[in-house]
Amino acid sequence: MLSKITVISCFFCVSTIYAQLSSKRVKKQFVEQTIVLDSLSLVPGSLTIYKAGEKLSPNAYSISDIRATVRFNSKINDTLLFQYQVFPYAFGMRYQLRDTSKIFSQQKGDREKFLINTTPYTIQDVFGGKELNKNGSISRGINFGNNQNLGINSSLNLELAGDIAPNLKLLASVSDANIPIQPDGNTNKLQEFDQLFIQVYNDKVKLIAGDFWIDRPKGYFLNYKKRGQGLTFNYSAKGKWGGIWKTQESVALSKGKFNRQLIQGREANQGPYRLIGADNEPFIVILAGTERVYIDGKLLERGQDRDYVIDYNSSELVFTTRNLITKDSRIAVEFQYSDQSYARSLLQSSTHYQRKGVHVWFNVYQEQDAKNQNLQQELSLSQKSFLEGIGDSIQLARVSSVNQVGYIENQLLYAMIDSLGYDSVLIFSKDPATAAYRVYFQYVGPNKGDYVFSEQLALGKTYKWVAPVGGIPQGDYTPSRQLITPRKRQFLSSGANVKLNKNNSIETEFALSQFDINTFSTLDNADDIGQAGKLAWENVQHWKRDSSSFRWRNTLDAEWLSTSFAPIEQFRTVEFDRDWNVRGRNYRGNQYLAQYKSSVESAKNGKMSVVGQYYQVGEQFDGKRLFSEGNWRQKGWNATWDASYLQSKSTEENGFIRHRAALSKNLGKFTLGFIDDQELNTFSSQQQLSSRSYAFYDYQFYVSAGDSAMQQLKIFYRERYDWRPDSSANLKNAAKAISSGLEYKIKGLKQVQVSSLIGWRRLEILDSTLLQQDPENTAIGRLDLQYKTKKGDITLNTFYEIGAGLEQRRDFVYIKVNDGQGVYTWIDYDGDGIEDLNEFEVAQFIDQASYIRVFTPSSDYTKTYNNEFNTGFFWRPERRWNNKDGIYKALSLFSDQARFRVNKKVGSSDWESLLNPFDAALNSLDLITTNSSIRNSLFFNRTSAIFSGEYVISLNQTKTLLASGYDAKSTQSQELNLRWNFLRKFTSECKGSIGNKISAVDYTQNRNYTLNFWNAQAEVAFQPSTNLRYGVSFRRGEKQNIQGTETLKLQEFSGNIKWNQTQKGSLQGEVKYVNMNFAGNANSAVGFDMLEALQPGNNVVWNLSYQRFV
Incomplete structure (x- = not known):
């Protein structure tokens, strides 16, 4: 008996010690709605949850202590901090030494011993x-x-x-x-x-089954990075002779279409720059992660803290202040975009074998549109027959977009009439007797169409006909659409690299392509197939026995492309066409490229190389190029350079001399540097300089200092001169640009991180007849500061950036959806039954939310100067003075949290407006757009379970540039919130607020108003248990439109109940009685806002919801 007592006592002692040592847990995790905190059971009452530093009320969630699960009453979708304790056991589990179901029963007889029992599969087994x-x-x-x-x-x-x-x-x-x-x-x-x-x-x-990526395989000519949806299989194995086989096979639906777009930068414009489709589609969706962005041949990195950001859905590219965009910036973007004209299949196979001294590869690629599986493009039989007859002349694939559909409610329809002797003129109509045509208008350019934009309605844009003058069209839209033809690409490549001996190796590759740009037609198919080949030899000589010493490398390459060869994506360097001056020239013919390269390489110092090249395109282009590049480090000096001379003949004779160099000297804590870039590009015909000729010289001095591991400082000064040919065919100085700037960084410290950049550029136009460009003064700046005291009582995060760019005039339409699934409601203010643009309001109740607002892309941009300021400040004195006495103890009961977020764009470039984020008023004509939010919360006794208070000052402002004008909103308020748990099961809350609300638009008059308001509310809640809560409240308030005569006095009585069933569901109900003493026009925008979507007089509002967990 004593031994049993001893064992039991030891068991509980060990359990107690274990619980004391390891039962406390802290976890930070992203939560949607339900989370399993631990594999052990929770100690009841030990769980505390924090969101953004604030303790969540236990009423916001339900707990199962035994299963260690927490379910929130609504979706959180945020990262929460959990503090809790656990028992050393999971009480919800079953513990047993033997399975009692296996006990043999004598009553069942001996036959039971020989039955085969199958264990059923469970979800866990599956x-x-x-x-x-x-x-x-x-x-x-x-x-x-x-x-x-x-x-x-x-x-x-x-x-x-x-x-x-x-x-x-x-x-x-x-x-x-x-x-x-x-x-x-x-x-x-x-x-x-x-x-x-x-x-x-x-x-x-x-x-892999589903979505996947396939990357560039081994080889030279075949290049791609594709997203597919289907099956892909990878296999690797050792060969019989010690080599390794690797293969990939894929069959899928292709998710994207490739395009390469060249963009010339604009002075003082960081973006956005719009990307378009390969068939000039103006509005596309870029597939995320497929883009490669270059400036002057340098690959950039995506990210707000890197080089650029991109909006994949609107296909807009914006550059950060790390890269100042000027008129001289050469931007190249390679990307894939969603093309839903046809279902597109993708087949891919790549196999390569590698062993010592031998590498062999074979690749197959096919991408084909299913011409009879149209997706977003509808084709009639007559249109398919039309495409069958145009062959490869796809520029002719334009057809009428006028469809006779009859009258359909809530659609933009047109009537067809005769006007001024012209028949079949389309006019927008709302008449059910004549509005029978649905039309799509396409932008074709100035004086190329017969229609112009008329007005923006809730359902979309409308267009009107304008008569030609002298036979010349006066519009820029036509009722037509460009048909997209189905296409087919096939590509095969095979090659080998063989090491002949210690110093020599050869590589060869052959490629075959087929590109049919119109699979509906068999016409013009003779030029669909192309070939390409490459042969390369390499020799490497070591000047010393040590392989890490100097090496002399010589290579000889030759490649050939037939006229019809069509690569999948660009396989040459990003600026290959500019290096040879063939960019945009569209030369046709067989291509021959040969080069010899000799280089000296050192692992310690770097490398230097000289290259001789020859390039020919049929009989249209013939060029010879001498090129040198290298980088060298020695005795604190660091030099990087590339230089070339091109001599070519086409319709003109061309001489192209260019060099780029960077030289720096390390002087201990300081580094001095010089960078220059020079080009002289002359085109002449019959010894006369052509207008394509140009020259520039760009140089920069800089000094940098600091410990690269902790601090970095760089100051630079830069000048650029441009020359253009004048009327006498002589190069003359046309422009001068001066730039300067500073960069400073602090990194590696725990308490402070700083990254800052300031840049300035002035462009002077010396001769406006030579260069069609306005002079500009450009300033960019960026500050990223993170600071935290050692004890964590003060936290500061600040981001500040200035720059210049463009702002799009936004168009939008309202689309009807199922009741309760939208955001907006339609109020027919003028009673004409037509959904006008100014008759939509944000729905106050879910049953009225029947419309969504969809922004449509626009090509109309306005020049802006941008300022973005974000800062967050958190003061928590309890972390420093919680154990102090006197005034410090009293101060530790307070805390403060402030957040300022301002993103504004103005039309003026004056320094005060540019630098000050709070300068422009909402009604200022200079303010183009703004989205600002300022909020400061002063807390008292924030973490107390008995009594706490909060005083809030907030200001929210938005101003949006629309195609129809401006839309501005502003709300400013002061709030006081008090909470008191005067009994264990009773909680009282008092709230009071005062402020004003402004609505200002310039496209209509009935949405301009300014409301002054105040509200006071008191609530008492009774919670007899963890799963049941009752509450009653009273609210009183007043509103007055100081731009009009509308006034409102309201009184509201409400009662609510909430019942939770752990792990099963929750029931919530509320009833409100609201008295609205309103004077004014209730059927107006200001009336809708003041009445909160209710009616003057007495209102009863109720809602009942039940959520079931399954």
Whole structure:
């Protein structure tokens, strides 16, 4: 008996010690709605949850202590901090030494001993058991109402990772959500939430079903980086002779279409720069992560803290202040975009074998449009027949977009009339008797169409006809559309690299391409197939026995491309066409490129090389180029250079001399440097200099200092001179630019991080007859500061940036959706039954939310000067003075949190407006757009469970540039919130606010108003248990329109109840009685705002919701 007591006592002692040592847990994790905190059971009452430093009320969630799960009453979608304690056991698990179901019963007889029992599969078995990590959610829902049909919705989001068999792993991301948008392109790494796949793999095999990437295979001519949706298989194995085989096979639907776009930078314009499709589609969606952006041949990095950001959905590119964009910036962008004209299949196979001294590869690629599977482009039989007859002349594939559909409510329709002797003239009409034509208008350029933009309505744009003058069209739109032809690409390449001996190796490759730009037609197919070949020899000589010493490398390359050879993507260097002066010339013919390169290489010092090249395109271009490049480091000197001389003949004789060099000297803590860039590019015909000729010289001095591991400082001064040919065919100085700037960084410190940049540029036009460019003064600046005191009582984060760019005039339309699934509601203020643009309001109740607002791209931009300022300040004195006495103890009861966010764009370049983020008033004509939010919260006794207070000052302002004018909103308020838990089960809250609200637009008069308001509210809540809560409240307030005569006095009584069933669901209900004593026109925008979507007089509002967890 004593031994049993001893064992039991030891058991509880060990358990107690274990709990005391390791039961406290702190976890920070992203939460959607439900989370499993731990594998052990929670100590009841020990859980505390913080969101953004604020303690969450226990009423916001339900807990299962035994299962260690927390379910929130609504979706959180944020990172939370959990503090809790656990028992050393999981009480929800079953513990047993033997399976009692296996106990033999004598009553069942001996036959029971010989029965075969099969263990049924469980969900855990299907998904791989304990070796597989699972994360995700499954939801099912039902929608119903008195003005809509019964609807069922569901969602599946599941992530799996782990072992499913010995030496076989699974990685999966599965969802049934259809996501038509791309992620934000403002970070270096993307959240590719549309990547859905199942991957099974081990050391030799990898099989992916779903979304995947395929990258450039081994070889020279075949280049791609594609996104596909289907199957891809990778396999690697050792060969019989000790080599390694690697192969990849893919069959999929291609998700993108490739394009390469060249953009000439504009002075004092960081963007946005609009990307267009390969067939000049003006509005496209870029596939996330497929872009490669270059400036002057240098590859850039994506990210707000790097070189550029990109909006994939609007295909707009904006450069950060790290790269000042000027008239001389050469921008090249390679990307893929979503093209939904046809379903497009993708087949890919690449195999290569490598052993000592031998590398062989073979690649096959095919991408083809299914011409009979149209997606977003509808083709009639007559249109298909039309495309069949135009062959490769796809510029002729333009057809009428006028379709007779009859009258359809809530659509933009046109009537057809005769006017001024012209028949078939289209006019916008609302008459059901004549409005029978649905028309798509396409922009074709000035004086190339017969229609012009008329007005912007809620359903979209309308256009009107203008009569030709002297037979010359006066419009820029036509009722037509360009048909996209189905295409087919096939590519095959095969090559080998063989090491002949210690010093010599050869490489050869052959490629075959087929590109049919119109698979509807068999005409002009003779030029669809092209060939290419390459042969290269390399010799490497070591000047010493040590292989790390100097090497002398010689290479001889020759390549040939037939006239019809069509690469999948650009396989040469990004500025190859500019190096040879063939950019935009569209020379046709067989291409021959030969080069000899000799270089000296040193692992210690660098390398130097000299290259001789010859390039020919049929009989249209013939060029010879001498090129040298290198980088060398020695005794604190560092030099980098490239220089070339091109002599070519086409329709003109060309001489192109260019060099770029950078030289620096390390002087201990300081580095002095010089950079220059010079070009002389002359085109002449019959010894006469042509207008294409130019020259420039760009040089820069800089000094840098600091410890590269902690601090960096750089100051530079730069000048550039441009020459253009004058009327006498002589190069003359046309422009001068002066730039200067400073960069400073502090990194590697725990308490402070600083990154700053200031730049200035002045462009002077010396002769406006030679260079059509306005003079500009440009300033850019950027400050990124992060500061935190040692004890963490003060935290400061600041981001400040100035620059220049463009702002798009936004167009938008309202689209009707199912009731309750929209954001806006339509109020027919003028009673004409027509949905006008100024008759839509944000819905106050879910049953009224029947419309969504969709912004449509526009090509209309306005020059702006930009200022962005973001700062966050958090003062928590309790971290420093919590253990102090007197005044410090009293101050520790307070805390303050401030957030300032201002993003404004103005039309004036004066320094005060440019530098001061708070300068421009909302009604200023100089202010183009703004989106600002200022909020300061002063807390008292913030973490107390008994009493706390908060005083808030806030200002929110927005101003948007629309195609129809400006739309500005402003709300300014002061709030006081008090909370008092006067009894254990009772909580009281008092809230008071005072402020004003402004609406100002210039495209209509009935939306301009200024409201002064005040509100006071008191609420008492009774919570008898953790799953039941009652509440009653009273609110009183007044509103007055100081631009009009409208006034409002309101009183509101409400009661609510909330009931939670742990792990099952929750029921919420509320009833409000609201008395609106209103004077004014209730059927107006100001009336809708003041009445909060209710009616004058007495109103009863109720809502009841039930959420079920399944």
